[in-house]
Amino acid sequence: MKQKTWLITGCSRGLGRAIAEAALEAGQRVIATARDASVIADLEKPGMCEVMTLDVTDQAQARDVVAASKPDVIVNNAGQGLLGAVEECGEEQIRRCMETNFHGPLNVIRAALPGLRSRRSGHIINISAAAAISNYAGFGIYGAAKGALEMLSESLRLELAPLGIHVTLVQPGPFRTAFISRSLEKAEHEIGDYAASSGKFARLIEGMDGRQPGDPARAARAIMAAASSDKPPMRLVLGRYANEKARRRGAEVEKERAEWEAVGSPCEFTSPA
Template identity: 35%
Template sequence: MSKRVWLITGCSTGFGRELVKVVVEQGEIAIGTVRKHEQVSELESINPELVKGIVLDVQKQDTIDQAVRLIEKEYGRLDVLVNNAGYGTLGPIEETSEEEMQRQFDVNVFGCVRMIKLALPFMRKQRSGNILNITSIAGLNGFPGVGIYNGSKFALEGIGEALSAETKHIGIKVTNIEPGPFRTDWAGRSATYNESAIEEYKETATKNMESIREVSGNQIGDPVKAVKAMYEVTTLENPPVHLPLGGPAYKRVAIRLEEFKEEIDKFRHLGRPTDYTEEELERMD
């Protein structure tokens, strides 16, 4: 088999940059996207033979179309797509502007779907491929102060699950990667903070935002270990649809599952009896 070709978005820093290194260490080809032309040569310096840097903005279809032409011309195949480009907007839902909400979803949701649409024709033709969506533990559990970000990641989680069901039978495998806190730029320069001026949110949204800001740069998660796990999942014959990363993520998932079950069971008496009864259905027939 020829070298696998990867397309990884958001390679200026963080997970994207580290994943490029892991991919080429394995002798595979990494096409990495960056936002600025001056970042291309820096990325390619990792390994000029195996790394191809391209300028791509997931909000701009013309740059995505250019990537398609490049892949068709130079490689003729695409084996792995990693939807890593994204950012977090923080702030109370009430105080987040319409413009910022639109931007958050355009990057984190619609941008990822645009990239998926880029990848699928290649993968359908090959009858094989992996798509990794870098979502977040925030895509499984809502937190104060990050509600709009939560919404974007919840959306991507659902899209990934549905895509897996649509494509698994033709050899295309989809995994939602759900990191907890990792030592990347996510909570630093990559984040947008919408400070709250409403007193009622001081002990909820504002408190959590301050906690996120304070831990930035000191998170327990190791990005290098994270991207090695991402690489490994693409080698599995039957990869999971969900892969939390890091101890805090697994702890949060366990708590969430328990809370969810408890809540569903507690109010079953209200929600469960809302179907037509057999007698009612017989009368209707």
Template identity: 40%
Template sequence: MSEHSLPVWFITGCSTGFGRELAKLVIAGGWPTVVTARNKNSLADLVESAQTNTLALDLDVTDASQVAAAVKAAEDRFGRIDVLVNNAGYGYQASIEEGEEDEIRAQFDANVFGLFALTRAVLPLMRKHRKGHVINITSVAGLIGFPGSGYYAASKHAVEGFTDALAIEGAPLGIKATCVEPGPFRTDWAGRSLKQTPNLIEDYAEIVGARMRMTAANSGKQQGDPVRAGEAMIRITETENPPRHLVLGEFGYNAVTEKLKERLALIEKWREASLGADFPKA
């Protein structure tokens, strides 16, 4: 395979977690790779051994000027972007009632609006080459709302709906779209990267407070392996028909399949009310 035919990757949030482990694998595979973080100095070790094939950039996805500059730098260096991995983002826990406006908006700026902006900036390149794959790292919480994570789940649900539309719009142009939905993985998500508003309302202590304590207690002990997750992400880029959903980890698989079965059963149970909402047929 010639260097020109190798897919060019653009990965956000490479300082830790999924982004870092995926970047290591992609770089080791010899693919041209753009790695980004809010401070590119944290990526020095990633690019050290592959400087001719790797570009490290400062990128805060909530900064429109940095988004535009990063995409231009990638195009100037490699000519195109074939795989965009929207990984940058973080978790926020609070009860719905105790959620703080500033924290909620900051969460959506990073997890949703920043992802939207970067995707819009990359799509013209993919459309020009009639080729591309957008991989959005959402979460099991993008399909299920868990107590204590309502606002985080809302941000990931938003990306799921966005990706549904993108998959349909992009298909005739050779652009594919996948959401990767991890369950608990051994990353910094539940550790230093997690933001929380403490649960102080006693009425929520047994459901929200308990879940927040459980999240903290399990940090670093999760069953999910981010390296194997990265290998799975690479695998879907190498298939002609990648999945729209890629749920990762046993917990995630079990939780999502059970939720979807439950949801379908409820919809079927209320079928008569659903169909009865139309005007009567002539």
């Protein structure tokens, strides 16, 4: 793979750090970022890896980092979860989740697009979640933020393809990172009526911490393989769980569409305009 400059957000731990390490191993130049750059100082390597502070929700900071790094590949990995029924989540929690998971990547992308267009090349890789394949009770806000990122990615792919710029959406299943323990905020309120739905899911998630089947290093290598392809995928689904979920979701959507086609399809005017 020809050496390129990778700008990776959210490198303090987990998948972001694994992607940075895999890119360096592949001989790529890496701009590793985190809200607190001191926690990733060990990644610094003269001529190969530069560590920078970046809070993706800060538009000015995103513009400055992009201007200084001139990236060819952008990996929007920084994210934050929000666990709780929609009604249980506080207004500020909802805004923070949307800011980090949707507006943050959008800030980085918009800052980078002029440079990518001028070079007529580049690759934007957006890290989504299995919750955007089909969602769960208790992940309504988080899944909505990731779903917005997915639709943004679809449009970007169509807009940028004629300019030689690729867009890939990564849909990871459960990977053994510190996401649950460090990056998953709990809803401000607890309402008893949701104990059997979002409450049950919350207990499942919390019990999974440290036992997730996904290996971040293997996920990072899969992302590197997609990035090095001449025809990278629109969607890269990571892990057996997420792949099975995607297959099941496709079948469910088609089954319901077919069942209701006779009702939903004949909705056009019966005579021409």
